[in-house]
Amino acid sequence: AxxxxxxxxxxxxxxxxxxxxxxxxxxxxxxxxxxxxxxxxxxxxxxxxxxxxxxxxxxxxxxxxxxxxxxxxxxxxxxxxxxxxxxxxxxxxxxxxxxxxNGYALGMREERAEELGVETISDLRAHPSLRFGFSSEFVPRTDGWKGLRAKYRLPQTEVQGLEHELAYRGLASGALDLIELYTTDAKLSQAAIRQLKDDAGFFPDYxxxxxxxxxxxxxxxxxxxxxxxxxxxxxxxxxxxxxxxxxxxxxxxxxxxxxxxxxxxxxx
Ligand code: PBE
Missing domain, CATH: 3.40.190.10 (Periplasmic binding protein-like II)
Structure with missing residues (x-):
């Protein structure tokens, strides 16, 4: 050799x-x-x-x-x-x-979450018409939307796939009500975003x-x-x-x- x-x-x-x-x-x-x-x-x-x-x-x-x-x-x-x-x-x-x-979490604009009284992921069950935007990889993952909706019995059907880089813009403009966050996202510190409590302990350690x-x-x-x-x-x-x-x-x-x-x- x-x-x-x-x-x-x-x-x-x-x-x-x-x-x-x-x-x-x-x-x-x-x-x-x-x-x-x-x-x-x-x-x-x-x-x-x-x-x-x-x-x-x-x-x-x-x-x-x-x-x-x-x-x-x-x-x-x-x-x-x-x-x-x-x-x-x-x-x-x-x-x-x-x-x-760097974990997954669900985030809403603080103001919107306050207005709807959403603090935990379970609270989302009461708001079926919310518009969700997730990165395309998150949607089919068992530790993503697929598993989450089953575990929490979430009723939302308006789920859009998008690039993670664009998600925060969607929240800010009001085009989306909820996105998935990466907990080390720099943009998280910039915007008034409420991280919903994973009250059923769905997400693993990342x-x-x-x-x-x-x-x-x-x-x-x-x-x-x-x-x-x-x-x-x-x-x-x-x-x-x-x-x-x-x-x-x-x-x-x-x-x-x-x-x-x-x-x-x-x-x-
Ligand atoms: N995460 C959050 C994803 C992206 C950011 C670390 C769980 C992953 O790469 O699997």
């Missing part, structure tokens, strides 16, 4: 935070002397997962709840150890948690982790060690601030990621 410098490929899903996390991993691995391509914003969860299992990418940022429910089809809460055992036969490993949770191919440990040990510096290194506040750099200030993901690394991970 030709022993060249190691090459790896990082993937990310098509939303701001995933691309930023992919960039953080990419730049850390590059600083460790690895040739890295970032296949950025590949698509939804299933697309990224398929690319990983096929070996088209070596790692991508994922969330424990997404892995458990959407990828592995689990219906009961799973521990990280159980998730690790489930992916090991596929030649995959899971990092330690990066340090923050801790951010790096999912990677087990053979990376032999193929590119330095890159893997560098990427794993992200473990425990990103708290919720840091992640929201990174998302804000991109979504509110218009900075590119590579620049936002590079800024954090320069500040927190100055290379030796």
């Amino acid at each position: 030709v022993a060249g410098p190691p090459r790896i490929s990082v993937g990310s899903k098509a939303f701001t935070e995933s691309v930023v996390l992919g960039e953080l991993a990419t730049q850390l691995a590059r600083d460790a002397g690895t040739t890295v391509t970032h296949d950025s914003a590949l698509g939804g969860t299933q697309t990224a997962w398929l690319a990983l299992t096929r070996g088209e990418i070596d790692l991508y940022p994922e969330y424990t709840g997404t892995l458990s429910r959407d990828i592995l089809g689990r219906t009961e809460p799973t521990t990280l150890a159980e998730l690790r055992a489930a992916v090991a036969p596929l030649g995959l490993k899971i990092s330690e948690p990066l340090g923050f949770v 801790s951010a982790v790096i999912l990677y191919r087990a053979d990376l440990a032999e193929r590119a040990p330095d890159a893997l060690a560098a990427v794993r510096r992200l473990e425990g290194a990103l708290d919720e506040e840091t992640m929201i601030a990174l998302n804000a750099r991109v979504d509110l200030e218009g900075v590119s993901e590579p620049v936002a990621a590079g800024g954090l690394l320069a500040e927190r991970f100055p290379s030796a």
Whole structure:
């Protein structure tokens, strides 16, 4: 075999935070002397997962709840150890948690929620004509609208699929009454939005982790060690601030990621 410098490929899903996390991993691995391509914003969860299992990418940022429910089809809460055992036969490993949770939640404009007296997801049952706007991946997911409407017996039928980036605008304009939030969305802090209480405990925990191919440990040990510096290194506040750099200030993901690394991970 030709022993060249190691090459790896990082993937990310098509939303701001995933691309930023992919960039953080990419730049850390590059600083460790690895040739890295970032296949950025590949698509939804299933697309990224398929690319990983096929070996088209070596790692991508994922969330424990997404892995458990959407990828592995689990219906009961799973521990990280159980998730690790489930992916090991596929030649995959899971990092330690990066340090923050980006969960799903349902949100309404504060004013509208107040006017209708909606505080919990159960309260939505009394308002069947509300217009919902969800990202297209959320609609069919068992940990998304599909499971939610069954669990809470929600009657709404006006459900529109849209890009998550456009959802907040729909709420603001009044075109939509309710959207699904990602709890680390930068736009959440900007608008007066009420996060409805998940009173039936429907949503699982969505801790951010790096999912990677087990053979990376032999193929590119330095890159893997560098990427794993992200473990425990990103708290919720840091992640929201990174998302804000991109979504509110218009900075590119590579620049936002590079800024954090320069500040927190100055290379030796
Ligand atoms: N989440 C919330 C979604 C998107 C944001 C982390 C649960 C996911 O990527 O699975």
